Amino acid sequence: xxxxxxxxxxxxxxxxxxxxxxxxxxxxxxxxxxxxxxxxxxxxxxxxxxxxxxxxxxxxxxxxxxxxxxxxxxxxxxxx
Amino acid sequence: xxxxxxxxxxxxxxxxxxxxxxxxxxxxxxxxxxxxxxxxxxxxxxxxxxxxxxxxxxxxxxxxxxxxxxxxxxxxxxxx
Numbered sequence: 001x002x003x004x005x006x007x008x009x010x011x012x013x014x015x016x017x018x019x020x021x022x023x024x025x026x027x028x029x030x031x032x033x034x035x036x037x038x039x040x041x042x043x044x045x046x047x048x049x050x051x052x053x054x055x056x057x058x059x060x061x062x063x064x065x066x067x068x069x070x071x072x073x074x075x076x077x078x079x080x
Numbered sequence: 081x082x083x084x085x086x087x088x089x090x091x092x093x094x095x096x097x098x099x100x101x102x103x104x105x106x107x108x109x110x111x112x113x114x115x116x117x118x119x120x121x122x123x124x125x126x127x128x129x130x131x132x133x134x135x136x137x138x139x140x141x142x143x144x145x146x147x148x149x150x151x152x153x154x155x156x157x158x159x160x
Contacts (some may be wrong), residue, residue, distance in 0.1 A: 001115075007122050022123070025145055031137060036126035040099075042087050043102070046116035057111060065105055 002047045002054045006076040008067045009040035041066075054078050082127045082134045086156040088147045089120035121146075134158050 010016050021024050023037040047054060052068060058076055067074040090096050096118050103117040123146060127134060138156055147154040 009122065009124070019123075021085075022145070026141055029141075029144060031141055033128045033130040033132065033137070034125060034141075035128050036124075038124040040122035040124070042089065042120035042122035043099075044089070044116075044118040045114060045122070048113045048115050050113040052113065057113070061106055061109075061111055064109060065102070 001049065001080060003079050003080070004045040004047060004054065004058050004059070004076050006043040006062060006066055006074060007040060008043070008062075008072050008074045008076065011039060011071055011073055014071055081129060081160060084125040084127060084134065084138050084156050085159070086123040086125065086138070086142060086146055086154060087120060088123070088142075088151055088152050088154045094151055098111050099132060 010019075011079055018039045019037040023034055025032040026037070028080065034067075045058065045061075055078065057077070062074045062076065090099075096158055098119045099117040100121065103114055106114040106117070125138065125141075127137070135158065138158070142154045142156065
């Protein structure tokens with residue numbers, strides 16, 4: 001059994017509209033020190049052992065389904 | 081200037097409908113080893129120095145806006 005944490009973020013060159021909205025909301029709530037917000041996804045995956053390389057399989061999952069490689073970066077950590 | 085990484089996850093006792101959909105999609109794509117998926121949010125925040133305690137301010141932001149404490153857990157890491 002392996003546990004994988006995947007982080008998906010928008011590429012830095014792209015405008016993060018959702019992050020901008022959150023930043024404005026925080027500024028308006030009195031948190032004027034907030035200078036930038038980028039929103040991403042955090043995904044926890046549990047995998048049964050089946051002989052495949054966890055690294056390879058999760059990288060494939062990210063490219064095929066979890067992230068959009070055209071506009072997003074991803075990284076992941078395997079534990080257990 | 082501080083950089084904060086915030087992780088927001090649904091409380092473990094709650095059904096994660098979005099995660100279930102992703103799990104089914106991965107299983108259908110041939111990743112039968114996927115045994116569980118939980119979806120969360122990953123938020124990067126840049127803060128200017130303004131004399132406030134970063135820990136306290138970000139904890140407040142999480143409770144007020146970034147997470148819903150009724151159904152979500154959050155944790156964050158401060159760097160720089």
